Amino acid sequence: MSALFDRITALRAQYGDRLAILGHHYQADEVLRHVDFQGDSLELARRIEGLAAEHVVFCGVYFMAESAAALARPGQKVHIPFSEATCPMADMAPAGRVEDVLAALREDGRLVIPLAYVNSSAEVKALCGLYGGSVCTSSNARVMLEWALQQGDAVLFLPDKNLAHNTANQINLDATERLELDIRQGGQRIDHKKAQYARLLIWPGACAIHHQFKKRHVEDLRRAMPGVRVVVHPECSPRVVRAADGAGSTSYLIRYCADAPSGARIAVGTECNLVNRLAARHKAQGKQIVPLKPLTCSNMAKITEERLAALLENLEAAPPVSLSTDVTEHSRVALERMLRICA
Ligand code: SF4
Numbered sequence: 001m002s003a004l005f006d007r008i009t010a011l012r013a014q015y016g017d018r019l020a021i022l023g024h025h026y027q028a029d030e031v032l033r034h035v036d037f038q039g040d041s042l043e044l045a046r047r048i049e050g051l052a053a054e055h056v057v058f059c060g061v062y063f064m065a066e067s068a069a070a071l072a073r074p075g076q077k078v079h080i081p082f083s084e085a086t087c088p089m090a091d092m093a094p095a096g097r098v099e100d101v102l103a104a105l106r107e108d109g110r111l112v113i114p115l116a117y118v119n120s121s122a123e124v125k126a127l128c129g130l131y132g133g134s135v136c137t138s139s140n141a142r143v144m145l146e147w148a149l150q151q152g153d154a155v156l157f158l159p160d161k162n163l164a165h166n167t168a169n170q171i172n173l174d175a176t177e178r179l180e181l182d183i184r185q186g187g188q189r190i191d192h193k194k195a196q197y198a199r200l201l202i203w204p205g206a207c208a209i210h211h212q213f214k215k216r217h218v219e220d221l222r223r224a225m226p227g228v229r230v231v232v233h234p235e236c237s238p239r240v241v242r243a244a245d246g247a248g249s250t251s252y253l254i255r256y257c258a259d260a261p262s263g264a265r266i267a268v269g270t271e272c273n274l275v276n277r278l279a280a281r282h283k284a285q286g287k288q289i290v291p292l293k294p295l296t297c298s299n300m301a302k303i304t305e306e307r308l309a310a311l312l313e314n315l316e317a318a319p320p321v322s323l324s325t326d327v328t329e330h331s332r333v334a335l336e337r338m339l340r341i342c343a
Contacts, residue, residue, distance in 0.1 A: 092203075133156075161204050177197075
């Protein structure tokens with residue numbers, strides 16, 4: 001092990017129970033070897049409530065640390081090793097524009113319920129809490145979309161259009177009942193004639209990584225690896241999801257590989273750090289696990305062992321992730337609604 005590994009291990013021991021480190025599956029192995037809990041967005045959000053630690057260090061992208069800060073108990077400090085590790089998809093839905101678009105949609109007299117994928121800023125989640133909506137993850141998008149559709153006349157799903165369409169396909173919501181919105185000029189370009197009849201109003205965002213997977217990658221792999229099973233994340237386009245053998249959250253992908261029989265050949269369409277880890281984990285059982293295409297998230301990669309060590313060296317003085325009282329209160333409402341509905 002390296003000097004950096006030893007340093008972080010010593011610092012963790014020094015803090016003891018006062019420190020908890022959480023890490024997302026897309027983090028590099030060098031970072032994940034230091035975490036107390038590893039998981040997807042939903043699993044990590046669930047962890048926050050039970051944590052007594054005074055300092056919570058979140059190894060993931062910024063919106064995840066914000067969610068942790070919203071769910072933290074009073075006095076608990078949430079930190080991220082590098083605050084510029086943001087999610088490009090979350091950045092595609094700035095709160096001001098979301099509020100304008102929601103207002104424009106509600107001008108038609110319809111009760112439009114906002115439902116934000118967890119990959120969104122705390123301000124956007126706060127708008128969801130404020131306007132009767134909630135939050136979802138890729139694990140519970142179906143349950144949450146069904147719930148949101150029952151709360152009003154239509155749902156504004158944001159920011160991931162692929163997850164919106166894939167989830168709508170799961171519940172057989174006809175394409176004629178969906179509308180991808182033109183969000184330019186603060187909602188002034190919305191086609192209100194169409195919006196009035198749509199039950200699912202879709203924000204046109206996408207994940208910079210998963211959107212790069214194409215149907216031809218699935219077809220090429222099937223030719224190159226006869227018998228391969230292809231599983232993908234629902235942030236991939238509906239064309240890719242249709243071409244695959246299965247689609248689901250990172251937890252689903254992990255379970256799929258674990259449950260596959262020995263000798264299985266599996267291509268996984270998600271971030272490469274996770275796929276490489278699954279390949280190494282199941283190699284001894286003769287499973288051949290490969291990435292559908294080797295893509296890493298450059299933003300997740302901004303969290304490094306060096307930055308984690310630097311944060312821990314200075315933890316007492318480091319400014320924690322901080323949200324305004326309003327944003328904390330309303331984003332907490334949205335997050336707690338989800339945790340309650342999906343309990
Ligand atoms: S993998 Fe996609 S959704 Fe996840 S942090 Fe990177 S850009 Fe955002």
